[in-house]
Amino acid sequence: MEFWRVPLDADTIQVSLGIVHILEDRCKGCGYCIEYCPKQALEFSTKFNQKGYHPPVVIKPDECVNCHYCEIICPEFAIFSVECPQTTKPGQAETNHAI
Amino acid sequence: MQEIPMTSKKQPQHPLDDLIRTDRIPHIWCPGCGIGTVFSACLAALKASGINLQKTVMVSGIGCSGRAAGYVKLDSFHTTHGRAIPFATGLKLANPELNLVVFSGDGDLFAIGGNHFIHAARRNMDMTVICVNNLNYGMTGGQVAATTPYMAKSTTTPAGNPELPFNLPLMAYACGATYVARWTMLHIRDLTDSITEALCKKGFSFIEALSPCPVNYGRRNKQKPLDMLKLYQEKAIIKNHADPSTLDIDFEKGIILGKFIDLDRPTFIEHYDKIYRPSRLQENVPELNS
Ligand SMILES: Cc1ncc(C[n+]2csc(CCOP(=O)(O)OP(=O)(O)O)c2C)c(N)n1
Ligand code: SF4
Ligand code: SF4
Ligand code: SF4
Ligand SMILES: [Mg+2]
Numbered sequence: 601m602e603f604w605r606v607p608l609d610a611d612t613i614q615v616s617l618g619i620v621h622i623l624e625d626r627c628k629g630c631g632y633c634i635e636y637c638p639k640q641a642l643e644f645s646t647k648f649n650q651k652g653y654h655p656p657v658v659i660k661p662d663e664c665v666n667c668h669y670c671e672i673i674c675p676e677f678a679i680f681s682v683e684c685p686q687t688t689k690p691g692q693a694e695t696n697h698a699i
Numbered sequence: 700m701q702e703i704p705m706t707s708k709k710q711p712q713h714p715l716d717d718l719i720r721t722d723r724i725p726h727i728w729c730p731g732c733g734i735g736t737v738f739s740a741c742l743a744a745l746k747a748s749g750i751n752l753q754k755t756v757m758v759s760g761i762g763c764s765g766r767a768a769g770y771v772k773l774d775s776f777h778t779t780h781g782r783a784i785p786f787a788t789g790l791k792l793a794n795p796e797l798n799l800v801v802f803s804g805d806g807d808l809f810a811i812g813g814n815h816f817i818h819a820a821r822r823n824m825d826m827t828v829i830c831v832n833n834l835n836y837g838m839t840g841g842q843v844a845a846t847t848p849y850m851a852k853s854t855t856t857p858a859g860n861p862e863l864p865f866n867l868p869l870m871a872y873a874c875g876a877t878y879v880a881r882w883t884m885l886h887i888r889d890l891t892d893s894i895t896e897a898l899c900k901k902g903f904s905f906i907e908a909l910s911p912c913p914v915n916y917g918r919r920n921k922q923k924p925l926d927m928l929k930l931y932q933e934k935a936i937i938k939n940h941a942d943p944s945t946l947d948i949d950f951e952k953g954i955i956l957g958k959f960i961d962l963d964r965p966t967f968i969e970h971y972d973k974i975y976r977p978s979r980l981q982e983n984v985p986e987l988n989s
Binding site: 621623625626628629630631632635636651653669671672673674675676677678680 | 711713714715716719724725726728729730731732733734735736738739740743884885887888891924925928
């Protein structure tokens with residue numbers, strides 16, 4: 601996890617991990633989820649869905665923090681995230697490349 | 700949050716699928732249209748509010764935004780153009796225990812339906828009105844609306860709009876609305892919170908949601924869908940309780956967002972029951988009988 605400023609209690613913060621589900625055939629390829637994912641975890645897939653759009657694909661599954669933003673911005677009900685049962689352990693936030 | 704095993708072969712369920720008529724999905728809204736996002740925020744708010752959804756009705760008028768009523772899995776009515784508010788008024792008066800949500804477009808609510816809005820707010824009719832403001836008549840090909848910004852291009856103002864648009868929150872406040880907020884479809888959490896608050900509040904609540912219409916408005920004003928979202932990001936000034944007279948839409952100046960009005964005054968039904976239906980008052984709402 602990257603920080604603008606490392607919080608003093610970074611070693612105790614539990615960062616949640618998300619699993620992204622994509623209902624590909626609902627997607628109309630607007631790219632809003634890709635553009636606004638705070639972790640840049642998504643990208644356009646090279647494949648086409650039934651309607652001829654490129655749905656998103658998860659390129660960095662370990663980066664998803666289950667913030668649900670992709671889910672709430674999607675106009676098509678085509679993407680959502682759920683909490684990964686195996687959440688990162690306290691302290692992991694600090695050991696990652698903090699800036 | 701429900702957990703969905705990754706190994707499941709079944710198509711996973713979107714968390715809002717229980718409130719959508721999934722057999723009608725994908726909906727008609729164009730790629731990049733913001734109506735779907737506002738609609739999704741409205742459904743999330745309906746869930747979060749805890750109101751009885753069996754006694755909740757969504758009413759829409761005509762327009763792209765007006766199609767929402769056809770996608771929600773609740774009792775809903777897709778009415779004639781401009782008439783969502785009077786339709787909802789009738790529902791409320793005939794069956795006062797219903798929660799009324801009006802979901803419609805700027806043209807529907809403020810051009811052909813403008814007078815209905817004014818009078819429902821004046822009466823403090825108990826309902827939540829959500830206006831998807833995409834700055835034009837999207838459905839009919841992008842004509843100028845009462846909300847189109849000054850000098851913006853539309854099919855009927857090809858060299859720029861010579862008119863000034865309505866300041867919708869000011870209008871709602873001046874007419875008597877007791878809850879007034881404005882967000883964009885990018886400020887989804889704030890938008891959802893405002894809709895939730897409005898649903899839980901009695902009286903006439905109004906929420907304006909700015910939303911891109913890339914196909915008809917964006918195309919003529921050289922704004923790709925993401926440009927419009929970037930504009931919301933750059934030009935948004937969040938200022939709760941701002942003076943409603945300062946809220947005109949001018950993208951040069953910046954767009955003020957927030958919750959502006961949250962006050963209490965008796966609703967139409969409360970006044971009406973006191974004078975004309977005292978029996979209902981005694982039966983159902985004894986606390987009003989003081
Ligand atoms: C009585 C009547 N007049 C005109 C129309 C044509 N008409 C259909 S939708 C629309 C405008 C809708 O604009 P808005 O409410 O902003 O919805 P949007 O499509 O932008 O979401 C008009 C004028 C109509 N259907 N009925
Ligand atoms: S839940 Fe958040 S972090 Fe995960 S993919 Fe969606 S937007 Fe990105
Ligand atoms: S926001 Fe929804 S419709 Fe748009 S690209 Fe992402 S999944 Fe597809
Ligand atoms: S015409 Fe505009 S408002 Fe209507 S669905 Fe398309 S993008 Fe949305
Ligand atoms: Mg419109």
